[in-house]
Amino acid sequence: MKIIVDNKTVQLNQADYKGSGGEGTVYCKGSVGYKIYHDPAKMIHPKKIHELQELMNIANILGPQDIIKDYKKNKPIGFTMPFIKNTEFLCKIFTRSFKERNNVSPEIVMKLVKQMQETLSQIHKKNILVVDYNEMNFLMDLNLPIPFHIDVDSYQTPSFKATALMESVRDRISPKNQFSELTDWFSWACVTFQMYVGVHPFKGRRSDYSPKEISRFKMMDDNVSVFDKGVTLPRNCYDLSVIPKAHLKWYKQVFKNKDRSVPPMPDEVVISIIKKPTLIGSTNKFETTQVWNTGSKIENYYTFDNSTYFVHPKSIQKAALPTTIFKVVSRAEKIKMCSNGNNGYITAVFEKHKKTITFREDNNRMAGIISADNWMQHNGIIYSVLDGRLTENTFSLKLGRIMHRPNNICNVFNPAYKLFDGVCIQDILRERWMAIPFKPEACVNIHTPEIKGYRILDAKYDSKGGSHICVVMGEKKGKYTRFVFCFNNEHTEYDIRIDEDVEQDVINFVMKDNGLCVMIINDEKVEAFYNNNKVKIIKDPPFDSSMKLYTEGNNILFANGNNLQSVTLK
Secondary structure (H helix, E strand, O other), X not given: OEEXXXXXXXXXXXXXXXXXXXXXXXXXEOOEEEEEEOOHHHOOOHHHHHHHHHHOOOOOEOOOOOEEEEOOXXXXXXXXXXXXXXXXXXXXXXXXXXXXXXXXXHHHHHHHHHHHHHHHHHHHHOOOEOOOOOHHHEEEEOOOOEEEEOOHHHOEEOOEOOOOOOHHHOOOOOOOOOOOHHHHHHHHHHHHHHHHHOOOOOOOEOOOOOHHHHHOOHHHHOOOOOOOOOOEOOOOOOOHHHOOHHHHHHHHHHHOOOOOOOOOOOOOOOOOOOOOXXXXXXXXXXXXXXXXXXXXXXXXXXXXXXXXXXXXXXXEEEOOOXXXXXXXXXXXXXXXXXXXXXXXXXXXXXXXXXXXEEEEEOOOOEEEEEEOOEEEEEOOEEEEEEOOEEEEEEEEEEOOEEEEEEEEEEEOOOOXXXXXXXXXXXXXXXXXXXXXXXXXXXXXXXXXXXXXXXEEEEEEEEEEOOEEEEEEEEEEOOEEEEEEEEEOOOOOOEEEEEEEEEOOOOOOEEEOOOOOEEEEEOOOEEEEEEOOEEEEEEEOOOOOOOOOEEEEOOEEEEEEOOEEEEXXXX
């Protein structure tokens, strides 16, 4: 389409498309984003854009800049805004597993929180309120770290009142629809507390509140916070000692004593040793046994030719040897392993800053190097994405040499896709599709309208024993939903289970050889099921969502720090 911006014509193409939400569609050219409203009548008032431009000098606020006009009618249909690539939704930092897999220390969290505090103070100085200060209105760049403020058009300005507000950040002691700087600071407290600890301050556990009451903020209505007697933190949360003392004292006043004030800056930061959650040993439901202690954190686990290998953050170790067999000396992002097609293995190293994957044989000889925007592993195969092509990378023995065999198995919608374990989720011009490489040399692109309009936070696909499962975590209008897709063998049809109003969580499950899916739910229970039939709930598992699960046949394994442990469901 052609549009008018600042009296200049701009051509927006399909390649510029970035995604679609409830209000409009977003395009991007370079560092400029273009929000086009589905219904121009709902377009933000030009006067409000002018008032929001008071925030333009604050670098991490991605607010409206110039009005976009229709090319033919010359009427307002949207606005431009800064566009930042390679970001994550802020809510992902709430989970312990995301922090540990991305090396997010308490110091990094404190820096993000401090920047958010400084930015909110700057917003208030401009006589503007955020009002709906919820976790989905922020993106983060972990390399800096910087919290970016989005959905700025919903802010309250001197001439335009705000209306939308998520229940999770609504101040219960303030009259509805009456907002102030102090209601903003209460909402800020709810979000930043979760960043530090990993749970909403009013979603602790107490025996007289049911899980449904907790999820629907009954404890928040009753002002029963994690600081109240009898309330415990979920076991995979961080201890309160990770919170800087000045903030911890202020949180207690806000959440327990109903104090409303501006928080102090966290000038003195003392980070305690992070305690691992207490794990439950063998019970009448689970039996756990120690398999290996590797002496270093396990990031992945593989078996080739009856030998066991452990991937650590910067090295690979063979289980039978006390020393490493491979070391990374460059700024490699991740290490994976796959079969060389001849009983041995290939080491794959993805360097995101170079956009390359380097493959090496077990004797460290180069087996290939390719360009890649992203990668994943499934079916024991490394899959890469470059310029909208999903490529299967396999290896075979030919004339005494290991040969790299790249095979383009599927096209994905390059402007708007996200790669997860075993599945690529695409937003193709306001419709959702999944690209699933369900077996070697085969991939399906299937339309999944159930997740249309959701912001996708996590997903995973796996297949064994005739069961083909994809689980997706999405958010819409402040509520989280878990989707469990069960596909037929050809992946042309599926059944779906939709669990609404759930806690935000990472997707962590494995498939046993008999087709049984075993999935961790919020670190407190395990779901075991075949194709969504007869879901069995087992409480108090001996592992949590920060620990990666594996299977060997019908045995379930999990990596717990330096240890690989086996667990049996009785």
